[in-house]
Amino acid sequence: MSAQQPQHSPVRLLIAESSENAAHQFDSLLRDAGIATRMELTDLSMAQAALPDADLMLCNGALPYLEKLLPRFKAAAPHVPIIIINNDESPLSPAEAMALGAADVVDVTETKQLVLVVKRELDNVCQADRLKETRRALNEAERRCQLLLKSSKAAIAYVHEGMHIHANAGYIKLFGFEDADDLLGIPLIDLLDTESGEALKAELKQFRRNDGQENADTLEAVLEFTGKSNSGNTIHGNMTLASAEYEGEHCLQVTVRVAKATEPATGEPSDDTGGATRSNGNATPLPAFLNDSTALFASTEEGFRCTFVGVIDKFDKLQLEHGLLGGEQIAREVESALRSSVGDVPFAKLASHQFAISILAADRVDAVAKLDTHRQAVQDLLLEVNSKTVRPTVRFGGAIYEERNDTGAETCLNSAFATAFSAACLDGNLVELPRTENEDGPNEEASRILSLINEAMENQKFILLFQPTISLRGDSDEHYEVFLRMLDRSGNQMAPGEFLRTAIDYGVAGKIDRWVILQSIKMLSVHRSKGNNTRLTINLTSNSFADPEFIQWLGVAIKAARLPSDAVVFQITELDATNYMRQTQEFVEGLKALHCRASLSRFGLCDKPFEILRHLPVDFVKLDRIHIERLKENPELKDEITSMIHKLQSAGKLTIVPMVESANVLSALWQAGANYIQGHYLQEPSADMDYDFSTDD
Numbered sequence: 001m002s003a004q005q006p007q008h009s010p011v012r013l014l015i016a017e018s019s020e021n022a023a024h025q026f027d028s029l030l031r032d033a034g035i036a037t038r039m040e041l042t043d044l045s046m047a048q049a050a051l052p053d054a055d056l057m058l059c060n061g062a063l064p065y066l067e068k069l070l071p072r073f074k075a076a077a078p079h080v081p082i083i084i085i086n087n088d089e090s091p092l093s094p095a096e097a098m099a100l101g102a103a104d105v106v107d108v109t110e111t112k113q114l115v116l117v118v119k120r121e122l123d124n125v126c127q128a129d130r131l132k133e134t135r136r137a138l139n140e141a142e143r144r145c146q147l148l149l150k151s152s153k154a155a156i157a158y159v160h161e162g163m164h165i166h167a168n169a170g171y172i173k174l175f176g177f178e179d180a181d182d183l184l185g186i187p188l189i190d191l192l193d194t195e196s197g198e199a200l201k202a203e204l205k206q207f208r209r210n211d212g213q214e215n216a217d218t219l220e221a222v223l224e225f226t227g228k229s230n231s232g233n234t235i236h237g238n239m240t241l242a243s244a245e246y247e248g249e250h251c252l253q254v255t256v257r258v259a260k261a262t263e264p265a266t267g268e269p270s271d272d273t274g275g276a277t278r279s280n281g282n283a284t285p286l287p288a289f290l291n292d293s294t295a296l297f298a299s300t301e302e303g304f305r306c307t308f309v310g311v312i313d314k315f316d317k318l319q320l321e322h323g324l325l326g327g328e329q330i331a332r333e334v335e336s337a338l339r340s341s342v343g344d345v346p347f348a349k350l351a352s353h354q355f356a357i358s359i360l361a362a363d364r365v366d367a368v369a370k371l372d373t374h375r376q377a378v379q380d381l382l383l384e385v386n387s388k389t390v391r392p393t394v395r396f397g398g399a400i401y402e403e404r405n406d407t408g409a410e411t412c413l414n415s416a417f418a419t420a421f422s423a424a425c426l427d428g429n430l431v432e433l434p435r436t437e438n439e440d441g442p443n444e445e446a447s448r449i450l451s452l453i454n455e456a457m458e459n460q461k462f463i464l465l466f467q468p469t470i471s472l473r474g475d476s477d478e479h480y481e482v483f484l485r486m487l488d489r490s491g492n493q494m495a496p497g498e499f500l501r502t503a504i505d506y507g508v509a510g511k512i513d514r515w516v517i518l519q520s521i522k523m524l525s526v527h528r529s530k531g532n533n534t535r536l537t538i539n540l541t542s543n544s545f546a547d548p549e550f551i552q553w554l555g556v557a558i559k560a561a562r563l564p565s566d567a568v569v570f571q572i573t574e575l576d577a578t579n580y581m582r583q584t585q586e587f588v589e590g591l592k593a594l595h596c597r598a599s600l601s602r603f604g605l606c607d608k609p610f611e612i613l614r615h616l617p618v619d620f621v622k623l624d625r626i627h628i629e630r631l632k633e634n635p636e637l638k639d640e641i642t643s644m645i646h647k648l649q650s651a652g653k654l655t656i657v658p659m660v661e662s663a664n665v666l667s668a669l670w671q672a673g674a675n676y677i678q679g680h681y682l683q684e685p686s687a688d689m690d691y692d693f694s695t696d697d
Contacts, residue, residue: 010036010037010038011030011035011036011037011038011055011056011122012038012040012053012054012055012056013027013030013037013038013039013040013054013055013056013057013058014040014042014047014050014051014054014056014057014058014080015027015039015040015041015042015057015058015059016042016043016044016047016057016058016059016060016063017041017058017059017060017063018060018063019060020041022060023039023041024039026058026085026114027039029111029114029115030115030118033115033118033119035115035118035119035122040054044059044063044064044065044066044069045065047059047069047073048069048072048073048076051073051076051077051080052076052077052080052460053459053460054077054080055080055122055125056080056081056083056118056121056122056125057073057080057081057082057083058083058085059082059083059084059085059102060085060087061084061085061086061087061090061091061092061097061105062086062087062089062090062091066084066091066092066097067091067092067096067100070082070097070100070101070102071100071101071526071527071530072688073101074100074101074526075522075523075526075527077460078522079125079128080125081103081104081121081124081125082101082102082103083102083103083104083105083106083114083117083118083121084097084102084104084105084106085106085107085108085114086105086106086107086108087107087108092105101526103117103121104117104121154170154255154256154257155167155168155170155171155173155174155175155255155256155257155258156168156170156171156253156254156255156256157171157183157188157253157254157256158244158246158251158252158253158254159188159251159252159253159254160246160249160250160251160252162187162188162189162204163185163186163187163188164183164184164185164186164187164188165184165246165249165251166180166184166246166247167180167183168423169423169426170423171183171254171256172426174229174235174256174258175191175227175229175230175235176229176230176231176232176233177230178314178317179426179427182230188200188254189201191227191228191229192225192226192227193225193226193227193228195226196223196224196225196226196227199223199224199225200223200225203221203223203241204241204252206221207221207241207243207252220240220241220242220243221240221241221242222238222239222240222241223238223239223240223241224237224238225237225238225239235258236258237256237257237258238256238257239254239255239256239257240253240254240255240257241253241254242255303360303361303362304359304360304361304362304363304364304366304367304400305358305359305360305361305400305401306358306359306361306367306398306399306400306401306412306416306433307356307357307358307359307398307399307401307412307413307416308356308357308359308371308396308397308398308416308420308431308433309350309354309355309356309396309397309398309413309416309417309419309420310338310354310355310356310357310374310375310394310395310396310420311353311354311355311394311395311397311420311421312330312331312334312353312354312392312393312394313392313393313394313395313428313429314428315327315330315331315353318330318390318392322385322386322388322390323386326385326386327352327353328352329383329385330383330385330390330392331352331353333381333383333392334353334378334381334392334394335349335355337377337378337380337381338355338357338374338377338378338394340377341373341374341377342357342374345357345358345359346358355394356413356416357371357374357396359371359398364433364435364505365505367398367433368398368431368433369579371396371398371431371433372431372579374394374396375393375394375395375396375429375430375431376578376581378392378393378394379391379393379429379581380611393428393429393582394428394429395420395425395427395428395429395430395431395432396420396430396431396432397416397417397418397419397420397421397422397425397432398416398419398431398432398433398434399412399413399414399415399416399418399419399433399434400412400433400435419432419433419434420432427582429582430582430583445502446502446505446506449498449499449502449503450502450503450506450508452486452488452489452494452499453486453499453502453503453508453512455489456486456487457511457512457515461486461487462484462485462486462487462512462515462516462519463484463485463486463487463493463687464482464483464484464485464516464519464520464523464687465482465483465484465485465685465686465687466480466481466482466483466536466685466686466687466688466689467480467481467483467678467683467684467685467686468480468678468682468683468691468693469481469537469656469676469677469678470676470677470678470682470693471675471676472669472670472674472675472676472677473675475675475676476533476693477533477534477535478532478533478534478535478689478691478693479534479535479537479676480534480535480536480537480689480691481536481537481539481571481678482516482520482536482537482538482539483496483539483685484496484500484512484516484539486498486499500512500541503541503543504541504542504543507543508543509541509542509543509544510541510543510544510547510550512541513540513541513543513544514544514553514557516538516539517538517554517557518557520536520538520568521536521557521558521561521563521568522561523689524536524561524563524567524568525561525562525563527689528563528567532689534567534689535566535567535568535569536567536568536569537568537569537570537571537599537620538568538569538570538571539571539572539573539601540570540571540572541576542576542579542580542583545570545572545576545580545583545584545587546580546583546587548586550587551586551587551590551591551594554570554590554594554596555594558594558596565594565595565596566595566596566597568596569596569597569598569599569619569620570591570596570597570598570599571598571599571600571601571620571622572584572587572598572599572600572601573600573601573602574600574601574602574603574604574605574606574609574612574624575602575605575606577600577612577616578606578612581612581615584616585615585616588616588617588618589617592617597618597619597620598616598617598618598619598620599618599619599620599621599622599656600612600613600616600618600620600621600622601622601624601656602622602624603621603622603623603624603648604623604624604626604627604644605624605626610647610651613648613651613653618653619653619654620653620654620655620656620676621648621653621654621655621656622655622656622657622658623641623644623655623656623657623658625658625659627641627644627657628657628658628659628660628665629659631665631668632661632662632665635664635668638668638671638672641657641668641669641672642671642672642673645657645672645673645674646673649673649675654675654676655673655674655675655676656674656675656676656677656678657669657674657676657677657678658677658678658679659678659679660677660678660679660680660681660682661679661680661681662681663681665679665681666681
């Protein structure tokens with residue numbers, strides 16, 4: 001009985017039994033015991049498809065192939081308890097059946113025991129559903145708390161044993177730090193003057209004395225303080241200390257409210273204050289840029305209009321490190337790269353390190369993609385400044401143009417400027433375009449796809465398929481790549497290309513990725529428990545690896561599955577890696593920390609594919625199918641593919657080649673030195689991991 005159903009609703013009872021009379025006897029037995037049921041009789045061969053929609057399954061222990069099918073049933077619907085009804089003809093002992101996934105085994109003559117076991121398992125199902133719902137609510141509450149913490153204008157930090165363990169953007173900015181990592185481990189007392197520090201010590205002692213008491217969680221203290229920021233500003237205000245918990249760690253929440261902040265008498269304000277724009281003799285006058293913007297937005301051509309403000313990341317730090325002239329050199333090189341990248345698109349220099357670009361695009365995705373191309377143009381710069389190598393980056397904050405009055409372009413520019421200095425852009429080297437209240441939602445087709453995705457998530461209409469990845473170099477391990485399908489309302493399978501792009505655009509692909517990961521590792525755990533040394537490759541979308549919280553969730557999921565870290569490989573496309581280079585780098589580094597391996601797929605489509613590999617320490621590279629399609633049309637291209645494979649292997653990458661559809665292609669790839677191959681010639685994707693790898697020895 002699912003958590004969404006009222007407790008008095010019937011139990012969805014699935015019975016696998018060769019005798020219809022016997023099935024009705026079991027159903028009547030449960031009804032007589034006060035358990036309302038809605039029975040469905042099924043053949044054992046058809047049970048796997050019906051199992052996910054059931055609450056509980058009864059199965060005749062004498063049915064053929066039960067030993068082989070039980071693990072598949074458990075993998076397909078781990079939340080559904082399966083009770084085996086044994087008789088004299090049953091081939092499996094209770095211990096064997098339970099080892100294969102049965103919740104319990106009851107003799108056919110023990111009717112009272114059967115009723116008690118069913119009641120117990122139904123209670124377990126309800127408890128599991130309540131726990132799942134509680135965890136979902138807790139995760140949602142924690143997510144909302146994190147969002148509130150990030151977006152809060154108040155300066156908030158968490159302190160354990162007097163040391164900072166986390167701080168939001170307002171706190172980091174108030175005390176003049178570049179990012180959260182610079183603040184971690186610094187004692188709170190180091191930010192205060194001597195008198196305020198002594199007062200803080202007294203309050204901390206009081207909190208320690210009260211630790212463990214009943215009212216400890218409600219303790220709160222307000223402390224007036226004077227401190228100094230990392231940039232030399234004197235800060236006056238009060239801080240509220242309150243008991244809290246952060247990531248399971250008992251700590252103090254420190255909320256700072258500033259009365260005033262006194263800046264040093266000399267020096268120019270940092271560009272990160274978000275204050276008035278500076279200008280110099282080389283800057284394009286702002287009104288001229290507004291005229292350009294207005295002309296673009298007044299165009300009769302329909303499109304998605306927006307403005308982006310670009311800021312060189314940590315420019316004040318670059319100036320300190322390389323001097324004023326070095327900083328100006330960096331700014332000029334970045335400006336030149338941007339002007340070359342944008343071409344005829346309206347562009348203005350707001351200050352030496354700040355720029356504005358107006359965009360007319362097809363939609364939001366197109367606008368962000370265009371700006372990301374310009375961001376990438378700066379990231380590719382390799383500058384020599386005062387005999388030192390510098391790789392500058394730029395962050396872009398955007399705003400959508402809404403023509404409400406004559407000041408529409410100026411309002412749009414101001415909003416873009418605010419976005420560029422918002423908490424969402426603090427990490428730098430990214431493109432941020434907030435949505436507006438008036439922005440159009442999904443169109444009719446997108447709404448249809450999103451509706452199907454929601455139904456698939458709720459009703460278990462996603463399907464996982466597994467295609468073997470065969471070693472040509474004697475690797476004895478079993479390798480499969482996981483592919484996803486979704487059932488539409490007619491029961492037809494939809495390939496990812498039909499729904500995944502919409503899911504990514506509207507931010508729901510991350511949920512799909514997590515479902516795929518959880519289901520895949522559950523099935524892998526069952527498969528490996530049979531003695532198979534199997535590895536899965538799971539494809540990820542940008543919604544997941546660009547999410548900073550995803551890597552932590554992934555570590556917990558793999559640990560909970562008790563799998564070796566190298567049993568799962570996570571695969572990202574070359575295009576996604578190009579568009580989200582910084583996030584991809586951080587994600588791959590996170591995988592390395594978890595001792596997991598990474599793969600780059602669809603390789604060889606961008607202009608400089610090997611340049612991307614220099615920044616990504618992936619273990620596997622999967623060539624794009626276009627190379628094999630060209631090889632089929634022109635066998636003389638074998639030398640070109642051989643050269644690519646050898647170059648990848650020289651860089652320490654294991655190569656995977658898809659689309660092997662004939663013996664001729666297989667032979668050519670073996671001669672080319674490919675490490676692994678995939679294709680329908682070997683086996684099409686199937687619902688089971690049942691390929692006989694021993695035939696390839």
